[in-house]
Amino acid sequence: xxxxxxxxxxxxxxxxxxxxxxxxxxxxxxxxxxxxxxxxxxxxxxxxxxxxxxxxxxxxxxxxxxxxxxxxxxxxxxxxxxxxxxxxxxxxxxxxxx
Numbered sequence: 001x002x003x004x005x006x007x008x009x010x011x012x013x014x015x016x017x018x019x020x021x022x023x024x025x026x027x028x029x030x031x032x033x034x035x036x037x038x039x040x041x042x043x044x045x046x047x048x049x050x051x052x053x054x055x056x057x058x059x060x061x062x063x064x065x066x067x068x069x070x071x072x073x074x075x076x077x078x079x080x081x082x083x084x085x086x087x088x089x090x091x092x093x094x095x096x097x098x
Contacts (some may be wrong), residue, residue, distance in 0.1 A: 008087065010058045014041065017056065017091050021046065038067035040066060040075075040082070044094075052081040052094065059087040 018028040026046040031053075033039040040053040053075055055068055064072075064084065075082045083094055 006061050010056055010062070013058060013085060013087055014056045014058045016086055016088065017042065017044075017054065020091055020095060038065060038071055040071065046095075050081065052083055054082070054094075055077075055084050057084060062086065 021028040021044055024046060026044060029043045029045075031040055031043045041056045042052075042054040044052040044054055046052070054071065055064070057064070072082050072084070083090065084090060085094065
């Protein structure tokens with residue numbers, strides 16, 4: 001090793017999230033809204049039913065842009081389940097919640 005710690009990329013966090021959601025029998029769909037910058041990365045549907053909008057970030061050195069926070073705040077004010085996922089611990093919390 002070169003002494004530097006490995007930097008986990010956002011796509012690795014997203015892949016783990018999708019894999020674990022699907023293992024639970026859920027869906028983890030990529031979301032793109034034409035003309036809307038900053039919309040959530042994934043729509044998660046878990047048995048129950050439970051619907052969650054997720055923004056994926058790498059574990060370190062990531063920041064939430066103001067337009068992303070605005071979506072988070074607006075959807076949360078409507079009673080929608082929204083989460084920021086930065087790694088395995090966040091995925092654990094998401095899947096453990098009722």
